[in-house]
Amino acid sequence: MPTYNEAGNLPGMADALLALPLAGLRLLVVDDSSPDGTGEIAEDCARRHQEMSGRRRMSVLHRTEKDGLGRAYAAGMAKAVEGGARYVLQMDADGSHPVEKVPELLGVALATDAGVVVGSRYVQGGTLSDAWGAHRKLLSRWANAYAGTILGTRVRDITGGFNLWRADAVHAVDLRSVDSAGYSFQVETKYRALRHGFDVMEVPIHFEDRTVGESKMSLMVQLESVVMPWKLRVRAARGSRGGPGPGPSASGPGPSA
Numbered sequence: 001m002p003t004y005n006e007a008g009n010l011p012g013m014a015d016a017l018l019a020l021p022l023a024g025l026r027l028l029v030v031d032d033s034s035p036d037g038t039g040e041i042a043e044d045c046a047r048r049h050q051e052m053s054g055r056r057r058m059s060v061l062h063r064t065e066k067d068g069l070g071r072a073y074a075a076g077m078a079k080a081v082e083g084g085a086r087y088v089l090q091m092d093a094d095g096s097h098p099v100e101k102v103p104e105l106l107g108v109a110l111a112t113d114a115g116v117v118v119g120s121r122y123v124q125g126g127t128l129s130d131a132w133g134a135h136r137k138l139l140s141r142w143a144n145a146y147a148g149t150i151l152g153t154r155v156r157d158i159t160g161g162f163n164l165w166r167a168d169a170v171h172a173v174d175l176r177s178v179d180s181a182g183y184s185f186q187v188e189t190k191y192r193a194l195r196h197g198f199d200v201m202e203v204p205i206h207f208e209d210r211t212v213g214e215s216k217m218s219l220m221v222q223l224e225s226v227v228m229p230w231k232l233r234v235r236a237a238r239g240s241r242g243g244p245g246p247g248p249s250a251s252g253p254g255p256s257a
């Protein structure tokens with residue numbers, strides 16, 4: 001869970017996640033020295049949960065400066081698999097992603113051959129917050145269609161940030177060589193997994209708007225997201241880092257459809 005200035009959101013998220021009936025669940029927060037003290041608040045949370053359960057269920061990776069969502073995820077996911085995690089879930093701290101869907105994502109991963117299970121806004125049954133105006137909804141849909149069309153994938157929510165990864169798919173993606181500093185990390189990593197022949201399944205979710213704090217989406221980050229699909233496509237055509245495999249295809253709209 002990457003955080004930058006999520007002091008008002010993080011404790012509630014951590015409590016809700018760690019209350020799930022998933023015995024092996026551990027939470028790793030990756031904080032980029034948030035000026036609002038999210039890193040220290042996360043440490044307090046981790047201590048509280050350790051006192052309650054007698055086990056270390058939550059830890060914090062502190063990074064020295066704001067380095068982008070993609071870099072934070074690369075560091076956090078690498079640490080999770082190095083620590084022996086069999087599955088790694090990516091999840092925003094701002095309450096946009098539904099905690100109660102986590103067991104279902106894991107269930108689908110366990111029951112199928114999927115390397116990645118996407119909590120998807122854009123398969124049948126997926127919904128967006130009513131707080132999003134028509135313009136924002138259209139922009140998000142368009143961004144997905146843009147990346148998906150350039151890359152020729154059938155993943156409906158390729159830009160989505162609520163994804164469960166099997167450890168071998170994380171290894172295949174080779175996080176150290178991922179280019180994206182920002183939000184295009186979501187597209188780049190899913191595309192790499194597809195190129196390596198992993199199935200990507202989608203499970204519908206309701207995506208809520210954040211109620212506390214501010215979005216960190218910047219113009220630079222948006223520009224990177226515009227350019228990245230082209231970079232990935234050119235690279236794949238040259239047969240470089242996109243990886244081996246016959247090319248991307250996704251296993252339809254997922255188990256719900």
Ligand SMILES: Nc1nc2c(ncn2[C@@H]2O[C@H](COP(=O)(O)OP(=O)(O)O)[C@@H](O)[C@H]2O)c(=O)[nH]1
Pocket residue numbers: 001002003004005006030031032066067068069072091092093094096210214215216217
């Ligand atoms: N560690 C870290 N987390 C970040 C950074 N940028 C965004 N985040 C976190 O990534 C998640 C998604 O960011 P958010 O601003 O909500 O993006 P939006 O929902 O697309 O507007 C949140 O938990 C943020 O706190 C960053 O540079 N570093």
Ligand SMILES: [Mg+2]
Pocket residue numbers: 092094096210215
């Ligand atoms: Mg958000």
